[in-house]
Amino acid sequence: MNNKQIIFKKRPSGVPQSDTWQLENNEVPELEEGEILIQHHYISLDPAMRGWMNDTKSYIPPIAIDDVMRAGSIGKVIKNNGNPKFEIGDVVTSWGGVQQYAITNGDGWYKVDTRLAPMPMYIGTLGMPGMTAYFGITEVGKIKEGDIVLVSGAAGAVGSIVGQIAKIKGCKVIGIAGGKEKCDYVVNELGFDDAIDYKSENIYSALKEKCPKGIDVYFDNVGGLILNAALSKLRMHARVVICGAISQYNNKSKIDGPSNYLSLLVTRSTMQGMVVMDYAKDYGKAAMQMGKWMQEGKLKSREDIYEGIENFQETYHRLFSGDKNGKLVLKVIED
Ligand SMILES: NC(=O)c1ccc[n+]([C@@H]2O[C@H](COP(=O)([O-])OP(=O)(O)OC[C@H]3O[C@@H](n4cnc5c(N)ncnc54)[C@H](OP(=O)(O)O)[C@@H]3O)[C@@H](O)[C@H]2O)c1
Structure with missing residues (x-):
């Protein structure tokens, strides 16, 4: 099984260029004990990605050269090698990066309920x-x-x-x-x-x-x-x-x-x-309130979705050109 990944190759000066990232197609390794394999459905594109590429002191460490490009993501658990917290089919979200599949021990991944809201909303208004x-x-x-x-x-x-x-x-x-x-x-x-x-x-x-x-x-x-x-x-x-x-x-x-x-x-x-x-411990309460406002028709959410890991670069640039409407999302595979 292969995994299309956007690999961070060179720190940009100014606007990222075509040599900032490289699209690679790497084999998915075997899961170790306690790991799960997540198939990404959507990836969140955010302005903060630009800051994470700089080698400067910030609120989180910069992305390392040759790492998968950091990004929020949502997807489904498709394999589980003995992790008791997750089941096959669970929809989960965290920092999975710009790639088709993510392997993790589950730390920092949260289950969401797609009967309440569609997946892209969990990396936007409810994310x-x-x-x-x-x-x-x-x-x-x-x-x-x-x-x-x-x-x-x-x-x-x-x-x-x-x-x-x-x-x-x-x-x-x-x-x-x-x-x-x-x-x-x-x-x-x-x-x-x-x-x-x-x-x-x-x-x-x-x-x-x-x-x-x-x-x-x-x-x-x-x-x-x-x-x-x-x-x-x-x-x-x-x-x-x-x-x-x-x-x-x-x-x-x-x-x-x-x-x-x-x-x-x-x-x-x-x-x-x-x-x-800094507010992570209260995300649940805030999401409940926002969901309620949505149900009452008081809060609207708009996602602008583009498809394909291979289209990451041109989609990323929409953040800065403003050529998008609402939350920018990269779709990896149909829900
Ligand atoms: N502190 C935090 O924890 C935190 C968390 C999330 C986001 N943020 C920050 O919040 C801001 C908004 O994020 P977002 O997720 O809402 O991004 P977003 O959906 O991409 O919205 C940002 C918008 O900024 C506008 N823009 C781009 N270049 C501009 C420029 N030169 N001058 C004025 N407006 C410009 C664009 O819209 P127009 O077409 O209107 O120009 C763009 O759509 C970003 O600065 C992001 O880094 C901070």
């Missing part, structure tokens, strides 16, 4: 990005009814959920996204109050017009100029959630920091970074 949105906006953003919330990357996996949760909690929500179609989507489909198209509007004038009273919470997914502009609109005791900085991930030089940071001083505001894994 890591959804948990990021939930804990980022409630625990770090500390939203309360009546807050004015600004969120960038608003049509993406995290931002789309952040904005919807803030609406559920009674906030006024303004999203920032690239292009009219995505702006229309967050307002008309997801119920945001307004949206700013950062690709065609001047961000400072748009914030002046759409947030005339300023903002209580800024949920930052993109960094750079948009973060700087948002800092200029803080109200007293505002909270800035540093979730990510996708506009900076492919920089060849240093990340651009915000020159407007003294507005934190003037408004007695806080700016706090977050890493979703």
